[in-house]
Amino acid sequence: MVVTSFTAAAIYLLVATLQYRSIRSQQPASRTAILSLSWMALLLHAVCAIAAIQYAEGINLGFFKISAIISLIINLAFLLNVQWRPVQNLLIILYPIAAITVVTASLAPGNQTPLHNLTGGMLLHIGSSILAYAVLTLAACQAGMVALQDYQLRHRHPIGLVQILPPLQVMEKILFEMLWAGLLLLTLSIGSGMVFLENMFAQQLAHKTVLSICAWALFAVLLWGHHQLGWRSQTAVRFTLTGFIALMLAYFGSKLVLEVILQ
Known part of the structure; x- marks a missing residue:
């Protein structure tokens, strides 16, 4: 999960960099490349986030764990929204945050008692x-x-x-x-x-x-x-x-x- 989380973070940062460079150069980035890499990062993020909250005793919704889940849902909502709305530039803000949350969720210990039933x-x-x-x-x-x-x-x-x-x-x-x-x-x-x-x-x-x-x-x-x-x-x-x-x-x-x- 640690390797997977760092891979997801690297893809998020790569996409954010591509979008930032397109803004600086005022040349639109490849929409296909941006979306393909984004969905790849989101899938890896989902694997890590779900694994991070699952414990034998139940579901852990501690600070770092729930941050990764919320960031995952935010990015999913963003990718669904970007299909119909011109909000692609928001990824410059969202993706670096997602990169941090997915890595910390995999590395940080769970300080909260897992919820069950x-x-x-x-x-x-x-x-x-x-x-x-x-x-x-x-x-x-x-x-x-x-x-x-x-x-x-x-x-x-x-x-x-x-x-x-x-x-x-x-x-x-x-x-x-x-x-x-x-x-x-x-x-x-x-x-x-x-x-x-x-x-x-x-x-x-x-x-x-x-x-x-x-x-x-x-x-x-x-x-x-x-x-x-x-x-x-x-x-x-x-x-x-x-x-x-x-x-x-x-x-x-x-x-x-x-x-x-x-x-």
């Missing part, structure tokens, strides 16, 4: 949570692209990456499509947690629940404001990134402190 409701909650985070991570990356594009257009010097991006209106449309999908998945995640978990506000879950609800509220207000008041550009970027930070703290905050810093 998971019910269907708990699997629904865990699955919808991972999917929500994956889609909203893509939305946050897209928001970063929108912010950069909007800034350079306002200052009348579109250079580099911005020159090969689709029009700002198209970029914003893609962002709001991602936000709608992410909000629906986050609603399912919070709702299933309320129904199937014994106490979402127990001491070890309270901060996750509160931060997830805050993130849900931010995304919901943004989508309402966009529909009713025409919010766009910088307002959309601020709400998206703030909501994503809240969600990131909910998903990884306690895991990072308890399993990495304190351990």
